[in-house]
Amino acid sequence: MFHTTNSPVKGRLAGRSLAVAVGLASLAMAAGSVQAQEQQSVEERLAALEEKLAEVEPKATGDEGFSFNTYARSGLLLNGDLQSAPGGPYLTPAGSVGGAVGRLGNEPDTYLEAILNYKQVAENGTKSHYRLMIADSTTSSNDWTAGDGALNVRQAYVEFSNLASFSGIFEDASIWAGKRFDRDLNFDIHWLDSDIIFLGGLGAGIYDVKFADNVESNFSLYGRSFLEFPSDIQDQDITSNTDNLILTADNYFGNVQWTLSGMKAQDNDQRVVGGALQAAETGVHTMLAYHGDSFFGVSEGNFKVAVLHGQGLGAETKNIGADGNLHEDAVSTRVAMYGTTYLSENWRFAPAILAETSEDRYIKGDEYQWLTFNARLAQEFNANFEMQYEASWQTMDLETLGYDDRNAVDGDYSRFTIAPTFKPQVGGFWNRPEIRLFASYSTWDDELETYAAGDPLGADSDFESGQWTFGTQMEIWF
Numbered sequence: 001m002f003h004t005t006n007s008p009v010k011g012r013l014a015g016r017s018l019a020v021a022v023g024l025a026s027l028a029m030a031a032g033s034v035q036a037q038e039q040q041s042v043e044e045r046l047a048a049l050e051e052k053l054a055e056v057e058p059k060a061t062g063d064e065g066f067s068f069n070t071y072a073r074s075g076l077l078l079n080g081d082l083q084s085a086p087g088g089p090y091l092t093p094a095g096s097v098g099g100a101v102g103r104l105g106n107e108p109d110t111y112l113e114a115i116l117n118y119k120q121v122a123e124n125g126t127k128s129h130y131r132l133m134i135a136d137s138t139t140s141s142n143d144w145t146a147g148d149g150a151l152n153v154r155q156a157y158v159e160f161s162n163l164a165s166f167s168g169i170f171e172d173a174s175i176w177a178g179k180r181f182d183r184d185l186n187f188d189i190h191w192l193d194s195d196i197i198f199l200g201g202l203g204a205g206i207y208d209v210k211f212a213d214n215v216e217s218n219f220s221l222y223g224r225s226f227l228e229f230p231s232d233i234q235d236q237d238i239t240s241n242t243d244n245l246i247l248t249a250d251n252y253f254g255n256v257q258w259t260l261s262g263m264k265a266q267d268n269d270q271r272v273v274g275g276a277l278q279a280a281e282t283g284v285h286t287m288l289a290y291h292g293d294s295f296f297g298v299s300e301g302n303f304k305v306a307v308l309h310g311q312g313l314g315a316e317t318k319n320i321g322a323d324g325n326l327h328e329d330a331v332s333t334r335v336a337m338y339g340t341t342y343l344s345e346n347w348r349f350a351p352a353i354l355a356e357t358s359e360d361r362y363i364k365g366d367e368y369q370w371l372t373f374n375a376r377l378a379q380e381f382n383a384n385f386e387m388q389y390e391a392s393w394q395t396m397d398l399e400t401l402g403y404d405d406r407n408a409v410d411g412d413y414s415r416f417t418i419a420p421t422f423k424p425q426v427g428g429f430w431n432r433p434e435i436r437l438f439a440s441y442s443t444w445d446d447e448l449e450t451y452a453a454g455d456p457l458g459a460d461s462d463f464e465s466g467q468w469t470f471g472t473q474m475e476i477w478f
Helices: 008-032 034-039 042-060 093-097 446-450
Strands: 065-079 110-121 127-138 152-161 174-189 194-212 215-225 243-253 256-265 282-292 302-312 331-342 347-359 367-380 385-399 409-422 434-444 467-477
Touching: 093 367, 093 385, 174 215, 174 243, 194 243, 194 302, 409 446, 434 446
Parallel strands: none
Antiparallel strands: 065 110, 065 467, 110 127, 127 152, 152 174, 174 194, 194 215, 215 243, 243 256, 256 282, 282 302, 302 331, 331 347, 347 367, 367 385, 385 409, 409 434, 434 467
16 A cells, blocks of 8 residues: 555654744744733743644644555466466356356456545544545456446545544444445455455445444445346336435444345336346345354464345345345345465465355246355465465256246356465465466366356357366455
């Protein structure tokens, strides 16, 4: 992170310069007016200067100024014929309903986030933070991709904290408004490139309402716009952007997190899905999670485990409130778990499980079930080099009833990747940047190729079971 904020030393020098300037001004005024000199003692003038210094000094604490953050990845993914290969964590049929299979050696895109921050402190001590996040994504290998990129403003919001007028349970609270990712309802399984839960959109909220030492809550109201209605209702007098309002209470009891969301999408029940007026107009979503500070209590590390459940519009358990095509009777349950630990001094291990089951998701009587096991293993050789290995296995049973021209499938997918990796400093799971070389082997049941033509595993694809892919990738964040 790069900061343009003044250092504490510069801040103190600036404060002293201001003190000298004010002192000289005071002396000039004293020379011009004997009466003013008699009314104000030297001690009073020094006290006034100290007050000025106190106002300047906080500007040197790092609470003000600009900073920059980023996330980016980019690389080649090639097949055995050295041609671009399809890929991505969601390339299987289960990917259409959130079933990720792992990212190492399986990402053919360039994706980046550029985050600009500006912070300032008011005279009364209230802090403000403005954030602008711009993102782009493309699968082109060209240096100029304006024609097929997806440049987008993903966040633009202001947050106030340390508010001088707040007290009691709101003393440590912060308020925000704008377009943003929720601060706490946005955590993922990195090795799958899949959110466990994600909440974002336009809205406002308050964080860190503290009811007791280990009990606090966040409250928010988000609005989201669904995609356009299917073409078979274009002649009806229905807006193409149905706003879904999401009211959320996110509560913490020590390491336990419990979230409850209710949502309302006016007139969405008039949306045609599967040839009938059946889309949900309301929904409810809840999550119970535990954030552990060890590796499941058996070794040093950390872990997270979460159970999510939703009905109606809440049946999109990962991306809350984002899917307007869900059936009014849709029910979905998701389970997520992952952990990180060192097996020995030079070996890191990070297993993960992600699974979901849903019924009446889009059409009354359909069923979507999938389960993914994933494990990332790394062997540290020296200060700049390590070997990474990743294995994924996914099983699925999707009874689609023909929704969106998708066929029912039942089968398994598996993949193994080996990736020699270079980095400035080896150690830990989150040190970046990295430069990787990789080779991956993927295999799957033939039935998965009948899911939908045009998909990576589809009938008209040359993506064959038992395929090797190769490539290189960089990944960075700070």
